[in-house]
Amino acid sequence: xxxxxxxxxxxxxxxxLGALGTAIGFGTLGGKLxxxxxxxxxxxxxxxxxxxxxxxxxxxxxxxxxxxGMYLIFVVAPSLV
Amino acid sequence: xxxxxxxxxxxxxxxxxxGELPAGYERHNADGTVSVLAEDTWTLAHSSAEAADMGFxxxxxDSLGWSIGxxxxxxxxxxxxxxxxxxxVPSGIQSFVELLVSFIDGVVKDIFHHKNRMIAPMGLTIxxxxxxxxxxxxxxxxxxxxxxxxxxxxxxxxxxxxxTTDVNITLGMAFTxxxxxxxxxxxxxxxxxxxKELTMHPFHSGKWYIDFTILVWVNLILxxxxxxxxxxxxxxxLFGNLYAGEMIFILFxxxxxxxxxxxxxxxxxxxxWAIFHILVITLQAFVFMVLTTVYMAMAHDVDEEH
Numbered sequence: 001x002x003x004x005x006x007x008x009x010x011x012x013x014x015x016x017l018g019a020l021g022t023a024i025g026f027g028t029l030g031g032k033l034x035x036x037x038x039x040x041x042x043x044x045x046x047x048x049x050x051x052x053x054x055x056x057x058x059x060x061x062x063x064x065x066x067x068x069g070m071y072l073i074f075v076v077a078p079s080l081v
Numbered sequence: 082x083x084x085x086x087x088x089x090x091x092x093x094x095x096x097x098x099x100g101e102l103p104a105g106y107e108r109h110n111a112d113g114t115v116s117v118l119a120e121d122t123w124t125l126a127h128s129s130a131e132a133a134d135m136g137f138x139x140x141x142x143d144s145l146g147w148s149i150g151x152x153x154x155x156x157x158x159x160x161x162x163x164x165x166x167x168x169x170v171p172s173g174i175q176s177f178v179e180l181l182v183s184f185i186d187g188v189v190k191d192i193f194h195h196k197n198r199m200i201a202p203m204g205l206t207i208x209x210x211x212x213x214x215x216x217x218x219x220x221x222x223x224x225x226x227x228x229x230x231x232x233x234x235x236x237x238x239x240x241x242x243x244x245t246t247d248v249n250i251t252l253g254m255a256f257t258x259x260x261x262x263x264x265x266x267x268x269x270x271x272x273x274x275x276x277k278e279l280t281m282h283p284f285h286s287g288k289w290y291i292d293f294t295i296l297v298w299v300n301l302i303l304x305x306x307x308x309x310x311x312x313x314x315x316x317x318x319l320f321g322n323l324y325a326g327e328m329i330f331i332l333f334x335x336x337x338x339x340x341x342x343x344x345x346x347x348x349x350x351x352x353x354w355a356i357f358h359i360l361v362i363t364l365q366a367f368v369f370m371v372l373t374t375v376y377m378a379m380a381h382d383v384d385e386e387h
């Protein structure tokens with residue numbers, strides 16, 4: 001029974017910390033985009049394109065965490081019950 | 082459908098695995114009876130436990146079927162448009178394909194500065210194919226399996242519609258890109274060039290005794306880890322996004338099934354998440370294509386001798 005609780009705690013940490021880091025990262029990314037386009041409005045679209053590319057790349061870390069977290073919750077945990 | 086929610090979720094994560102169960106294997110049928118197999122039989126797994134017992138040579142029919150089908154649709158559609166492309170007034174579909182091709186060509190030209198005619202078509206194929214596979218995620222989870230159940234009359238038929246939520250598919254694509262990367266590196270830089278790239282970067286002192294005793298091994302560890310992390314992060318990024326996206330759709334499906342208030346809330350949440358997911362789908366297909374092109378460009382970089 002002990003391992004089951006740990007699995008859920010592990011999944012929660014995996015998803016939570018990943019989300020925390022990405023939220024800060026996206027916040028700064030968005031902020032820099034606004035600063036950049038405020039300084040040079042004509043570069044707005046180009047900057048936005050690159051921001052979405054970086055957002056896609058940044059997404060990897062928390063999403064891998066969420067994927068493994070969900071695997072823990074829905075595959076590993078029921079087998080331990 | 083399965084009564085409790087965990088059963089519903091478990092049921093919806095089960096790919097349609099086709100594999101061989103050994104003789105004397107007890108199969109727990111849905112109606113509680115247990116049937117023992119007389120001899121090795123190739124069959125569809127009824128539960129994830131059976132799919133696991135099928136071992137290595139079990140094939141996910143649904144992921145393979147949908148991905149190959151979508152790939153064929155993509156190639157046939159683009160082939161037909163290319164076949165009767167007119168310089169005159171373009172038809173609707175032709176202008177759409179031209180838009181896509183010129184967009185992808187622009188992106189690839191920005192990244193890839195070497196001479197290889199295979200990279201832009203590869204980029205186009207990856208972008209369109211991955212986008213089409215991801216697009217299946219917007220179809221509500223239960224529609225197609227239930228339609229198939231009605232048609233085939235077999236109540237226990239279920240398959241996962243989105244191929245990219247199957248880690249085998251995304252890692253398979255990622256390792257194919259990895260194989261291309263190695264092939265092009267060796268083709269452009271030669272085997273020695275490739276090995277030098279792995280062992281001489283980033284530290285080298287020019288004096289062989291220092292190099293070969295310490296620096297080469299440090300470089301090797303750093304470079305090999307960087308090399309291996311490329312396909313794995315490429316594959317798991319797409320898998321993680323789509324798997325989490327579909328998981329949330331399944332959770333909304335559970336909400337729909339439980340009571341009026343939760344049900345209506347589930348519908349609006351489902352709608353909101355689907356709209357956001359449109360961005361995620363295109364973005365992940367675009368990122369997969371851009372990274373593949375970047376890796377190809379790195380494989381072709383010969384002139385950075387330092």
